[in-house]
Amino acid sequence: MNTAQPPLLDVQDFSLEFRTRSGTVNALQGVNLRLHKGEIVGLVGESGSGKSVLSYALLGISDAAAKVTGGSVRFGGMELLQAGKDALSELRGREISMIFQSPRTALNPIRSVGLQIEDVLRRHAMATRGRTGPDQALGFRERAVQALREVAIADPERRFHAYPFELSGGMCQRVMIAIALACRPSLLIADEPTTGLDVTTQASVMDLITALAREREMATLFITHDLALAAEYCDRIVVMHAGHAVESAPTRLLFTQPLHPYTARLMSSTPARDSTLASLLPVPGQLPDLRRSDLPACRFVDRCERAAPRCRESLPPLDSSAEHSTACWFPLNGAAAAELESCP
């Protein structure tokens, strides 16, 4: 991973809302996010944080009610928000791929898994022509079997013909990974890929994704609510709360020196090896209703013990080019916090 190079994915000041019958939901506000080639970044947040909404928006597959209200999403220099449907369709599966949360729902139940991999290969046949390497000469069938083998599915020639219902959850997830990686994308978005899988299967699926990512220098955006899982596998973590990216840091730094109060609370409410019940500190309050038109600048303000009037008026932007940054006026070990504490 080389952060001196321009980022592969550069999301700047990205805002999105949903038009619904009960009001307009400000789902994402001013999100800054960068991914470099070969980097594995965890996007961590609870439900309602906007992490999945963001990932769908990156691929241009948001719900019809979604409307981008600002910002830019640049991928390899190309502005995705202005790309036409055809251009995006070319990108998806070929340069940017996604693994979804529930493999059985994402896979076509009435098509064999092997054919589903072939479908992606055929769709992007134009792109794979001209790529050199040993698999250049193989046909689509062979390449699909090879994809199954690469995700450690035993007996791939036979499994090619299996239907999703015949496979376990873990194997379905591996098939989804095979489909996503078939055309060797440079960016992989994995949306809660192990939710619902057993912990031993989770470990092997995560090992597989990260091994393939490292081997192919593929940038990976790993979306999860499980902070411990992100800590285990990601180089860097971005924490989201109520549609904002609130902190971005290399994994170790996030845990040793969290800056944002929400990050610290999230960590202390997650049971760890040496936790006791009494040591678990839940996050007080609730998510603000994102349909309100009078949302404070910082959406954590009503749940934060460090909040000041300033927090309602404005919010410092997250600096996605910095190693460790937070969108907070009074970060946990910042000078501004000391200033606040010394106020009468």
Added chain:
Amino acid sequence: MNISPTPPLLRVEGLSKRFALAGKKGALLHAVDDVSLHIEPGESLGLVGESGCGKSTLVRLLARLLDPSEGRIEFDGLDLATLPARRFARLPQRTLIQMVFQDPSDSLNPRYTARDTVTEPCLLLAGMNRSQADARADEVAQQVGLPAELMSRYPHQLSGGQKARVGIARALAVKPRLLILDEPTAALDVSVQAVVLQLLDRLRREMKLATLFVSHDLNVVRLLTDRVAVMYLGKIVETGPSASVFEQPSHPYTQALVSSIPGLGPRVRLSGEVSSPIDPPREVCRFASRCPAAQDICSRQYPASRDAQGQPVALHHSGHQSACHFAHWPLPAQAA
């Protein structure tokens, strides 16, 4: 003179549940196979295992929603296994064992208000009249921290944490002595989970409730239970005090499970296929096909439960024990 100790509240012996398979004549799926366990009054027993291990079936057997193929389920001296589930559903004893289900969005009737949900068992099972049931509902809502004004709401008007509390209130309304919790916080965000776990712990101590806590999240089980049982393919492979089982897992499967918890260092890798729960050979250890430490004897003789010194244990021993021929040898962890 020998003073006999107080009998456990729940004593399960040789419990099995086999399902006949459609299509394959005579083949039986052994979902729960010769399970024995016990829970003392006021004790919390954890039940962990992955999909296909049979814990859901075991839980439904213990909650008496399902009839066993064989075995004893003794609750406070009464053998529940001989009573068909349908009959049990109407008996006053039904109130003694209650269950909190996994996903409150699935297990709460969407057309019932919170009050309806909590008063229903009071009216149907505990023989209360309307005003008694309402009073009880108010009382238990307060115990679980559910504000009175939320009682008239429907599930879709409640947050995840609030729905979880309604499910707990419903179970507690009829004053059970054994509470079975099936992944009660799995559907909740981690910040809400913390609150619900603290609530559950407080309630069980205050009400001196025995609990059976089923979860795939080992960190959560460790926090809430006194003892834990690990299941694999219908069998219990290890039990013991929770701290002991998590700190020093002795069965190779438990070791793999514990090492899979993120952030705990080198992981034990499991390879090979999970063996089939259909007509499993009686003398083969169920885990042998994937066990990194398997040897010849594992396929010839089903291992008896042994303690940390390798000595065979009695049926309802509370100490740390595991069903492995080599249980007292620590398994070398393979580097991640």
